[in-house]
Amino acid sequence: MTDKTDSKDIDIARLREHQPRFQGITSGHRACLGCGEALAARLVTEAAGPDVAIANATGCLEIFTTPWPESSWRVPWMHSLFENTGAIAAGMEAAFKMQGKSTKVLAFAGDGGTFDIGFQALSGMIERGHNVLYVCFDNEAYMNTGIQRSSSTPHAAMTTTSPPGKARMGKRHLKKDIISIVAAHHIPYAATASVAYPSDIRKKVRRAMDIEGPTFLVIHSPCPLGWGHEADISIEVARLAVQTGLMPVIELERGEVTGVMPVREPRPVLDYLRPQGRFRHLFADNPKAREELEHIQALADHNIEVYNLRGEIADRMDSEGADTVRRGGMRWA
Amino acid sequence: MRQALEGSQAIAQTVALCRPQVIAAYPITPQTHIVENIAKLVADDKFECDFVSVESEFSAASVVLGAAAAGSRTYTASASQGILLMSEVLYNIAGLRIPVVMTCANRALSAPLSIWNDQQDSMAVRDAGWIQLYCADNQEAVDTTIQAYRIAERTELPVMVCMDGFTLTHTLEPIDIPEQAQVDEFLPPYTFSRALDSRNPITVGTLVSPDYYPEARHAHHQALLNAQDEIIRAHEDWSAISGRSCCGLLRTEGDADAKIGILTLGSVFGTLYEARAAHPELGPVRLIKLRAFRPFPVAAIQEACAGLTDLVVLERALSPGGGGIVGNEMRAALAELPDAPRVHSYAVGLGGRDVPLDIYARALAAVDAPTPERFAVLDAELEKLPAADR
Numbered sequence: 001m002t003d004k005t006d007s008k009d010i011d012i013a014r015l016r017e018h019q020p021r022f023q024g025i026t027s028g029h030r031a032c033l034g035c036g037e038a039l040a041a042r043l044v045t046e047a048a049g050p051d052v053a054i055a056n057a058t059g060c061l062e063i064f065t066t067p068w069p070e071s072s073w074r075v076p077w078m079h080s081l082f083e084n085t086g087a088i089a090a091g092m093e094a095a096f097k098m099q100g101k102s103t104k105v106l107a108f109a110g111d112g113g114t115f116d117i118g119f120q121a122l123s124g125m126i127e128r129g130h131n132v133l134y135v136c137f138d139n140e141a142y143m144n145t146g147i148q149r150s151s152s153t154p155h156a157a158m159t160t161t162s163p164p165g166k167a168r169m170g171k172r173h174l175k176k177d178i179i180s181i182v183a184a185h186h187i188p189y190a191a192t193a194s195v196a197y198p199s200d201i202r203k204k205v206r207r208a209m210d211i212e213g214p215t216f217l218v219i220h221s222p223c224p225l226g227w228g229h230e231a232d233i234s235i236e237v238a239r240l241a242v243q244t245g246l247m248p249v250i251e252l253e254r255g256e257v258t259g260v261m262p263v264r265e266p267r268p269v270l271d272y273l274r275p276q277g278r279f280r281h282l283f284a285d286n287p288k289a290r291e292e293l294e295h296i297q298a299l300a301d302h303n304i305e306v307y308n309l310r311g312e313i314a315d316r317m318d319s320e321g322a323d324t325v326r327r328g329g330m331r332w333a
Numbered sequence: 334m335r336q337a338l339e340g341s342q343a344i345a346q347t348v349a350l351c352r353p354q355v356i357a358a359y360p361i362t363p364q365t366h367i368v369e370n371i372a373k374l375v376a377d378d379k380f381e382c383d384f385v386s387v388e389s390e391f392s393a394a395s396v397v398l399g400a401a402a403a404g405s406r407t408y409t410a411s412a413s414q415g416i417l418l419m420s421e422v423l424y425n426i427a428g429l430r431i432p433v434v435m436t437c438a439n440r441a442l443s444a445p446l447s448i449w450n451d452q453q454d455s456m457a458v459r460d461a462g463w464i465q466l467y468c469a470d471n472q473e474a475v476d477t478t479i480q481a482y483r484i485a486e487r488t489e490l491p492v493m494v495c496m497d498g499f500t501l502t503h504t505l506e507p508i509d510i511p512e513q514a515q516v517d518e519f520l521p522p523y524t525f526s527r528a529l530d531s532r533n534p535i536t537v538g539t540l541v542s543p544d545y546y547p548e549a550r551h552a553h554h555q556a557l558l559n560a561q562d563e564i565i566r567a568h569e570d571w572s573a574i575s576g577r578s579c580c581g582l583l584r585t586e587g588d589a590d591a592k593i594g595i596l597t598l599g600s601v602f603g604t605l606y607e608a609r610a611a612h613p614e615l616g617p618v619r620l621i622k623l624r625a626f627r628p629f630p631v632a633a634i635q636e637a638c639a640g641l642t643d644l645v646v647l648e649r650a651l652s653p654g655g656g657g658i659v660g661n662e663m664r665a666a667l668a669e670l671p672d673a674p675r676v677h678s679y680a681v682g683l684g685g686r687d688v689p690l691d692i693y694a695r696a697l698a699a700v701d702a703p704t705p706e707r708f709a710v711l712d713a714e715l716e717k718l719p720a721a722d723r
Binding site: 055066071077079080081096097127128 | 354355357381382383385387389391392395396397398400401402403404405407421425429529530531533534535536537540541545
């Protein structure tokens with residue numbers, strides 16, 4: 001490097017102006033075809049801009065972006081371990097604060113690193129009020145190690161450690177309600193999102209970036225390999241999760257629900273389950289499978305009722321209208 | 334200024350003089366008095382720092398890792414189970430070559446549960462890739478803590494300052510706490526060359542294939558070996574400023590022509606020092622205090638043991654099924670010498686068992702055995718055990 005710019009001369013605000021579509025993660029990484037997490041990470045960093053630093057948990061995102069000596073990251077990025085991302089982010093934030101820097105710290109982790117092994121560090125980070133946006137890319141299993149069940153894996157889904165068989169119909173337990181648990185910390189802002197709705201993600205990231213304190217975003221992100229669907233229908237599958245009511249897209253402030261993406265006409269869960277290999281066993285001709293399908297429909301119906309997903313009045317930004325330009329839909333951002 | 338201070342109070346005041354920006358800690362006996370005193374100093378606005386009271390030792394180590402990677406000077410302290418809980422992070426900090434300073438208030442490991450002193454905790458993480466310095470008294474712990482920051486920041490290696498729990502941490506002694514100006518002269522404001530900075534983005538903690546992993550480990554090992562010079566230099570430079578001298582890699586006391594030596598780590602050295610002065614009739618003895626256990630200073634050890642026919646190693650730890658940890662490493666280091674002394678390897682003072690002055694005579698008596706003890710717990714009272722366990 002012969003013409004290295006003195007980094008102190010760079011004005012972050014101007015930089016952001018010159019790069020309205022700043023990408024924190026560039027192409028060339030090694031994610032699978034149709035990876036929801038890679039797309040979601042790109043959307044988050046686009047909206048967050050260049051004045052950030054990322055603490056990244058162990059997982060696919062870490063692996064496919066940083067095979068030494070290559071890196072896809074255009075922002076300061078650090079991977080330490082699997083279960084300490086909340087604490088690493090907290091330490092980075094404390095340091096920047098003491099140094100008088102405005103750099104916003106983002107924490108990136110999968111569902112395993114958030115719902116399970118990193119949960120304690122996340123809870124501590126939120127309780128202590130660190131100014132960190134924690135983003136969970138939720139693909140509902142340990143995909144990096146070969147599709148093992150996590151506490152985010154939906155009920156009845158097949159993984160390599162919740163296989164269906166004579167005595168079992170996939171995962172026996174329910175998906176952990178992480179957003180309610182996080183919201184119970186009376187966190188300033190917590191939200192769910194889906195990679196099928198990019199402008200909703202951007203809006204939520206920008207909202208979180210403006211909040212001085214802990215914020216949490218969980219983004220439902222299909223994994224074609226782990227979910228067993230074609231790579232070119234990731235967005236459709238993600239959208240169906242929202243449209244069936246299985247993945248409510250909501251916002252909570254200080255524990256209260258303050259925003260819901262309405263679902264105009266909820267679709268039957270069968271539409272969501274059918275394209276996915278992980279639910280194939282539920283379509284076998286046996287009473288247990290039928291019972292589980294009913295069970296999953298009941299879970300969706302419960303969400304629709306609890307979050308009033310049908311909405312009160314017609315909303316152009318509902319799960320049909322949002323981010324669907326070809327259908328004449330609208331974008332927030 | 335010399336003051337009567339508890340070891341933990343002295344460490345807290347010393348840490349404040351070193352101006353860390355971020356401190357994270359989780360309470361565990363006998364480390365608590367250190368972090369309580371730091372919390373009070375912060376509450377009283379005695380120094381500017383973000384004291385992060387975390388929910389576990391795992392997060393304590395992680396918070397200081399994140400903060401140090403972001404370019405701040407940091408501090409944490411722990412002991413025993415806390416060291417074990419944070420061990421995954423300790424390896425990670427070292428492997429990432431992040432300069433962090435921590436105090437280990439040495440304590441035994443469970444089970445059986447013991448809150449009392451030995452050094453099995455820091456010994457359990459001896460291969461984490463940290464520099465480990467063992468202190469014989471509280472003044473040395475104060476001076477070593479200050480030196481640890483410079484060593485860590487110059488070598489980009491983390492430093493664990495080990496001080497015996499209770500024996501040092503809870504003991505009131507006259508201690509000279511340096512002036513702020515002295516510490517500032519020794520520790521100028523710190524700039525980390527690989528700090529996370531949005532104006533100059535870097536990627537830290539990547540996946541490394543077999544094409545690079547052995548080289549990374551080699552470089553880490555080499556950095557630790559090279560750190561010996563920095564440990565010696567930090568001691569010399571701080572001695573020039575403070576007017577006090579403890580030692581660099583190790584310290585020898587006693588007759589240069591003695592044929593018998595006793596080597597130990599930590600506060601047992603003080604006991605041996607007193608006992609030796611009280612018992613000249615037991616003959617000339619060379620005492621060796623190993624301050625740096627990692628890096629293991631082979632050349633300095635060989636020099637310190639030159640001319641000995643017998644070396645007794647007394648350590649407050651053991652490797653069950655293996656024997657003496659320091660004892661075995663001493664045998665390996667001395668085996669290269671043409672007239673290697675016989676090494677008698679003993680654990681003493683495990684789980685807070687008192688190490689009285691007469692340990693000196695007992696250690697010297699062991700030398701008379703026709704064959705050196707491969708390893709034994711010197712002060713174990715075997716009659717307390719059923720015959721099958723003896």
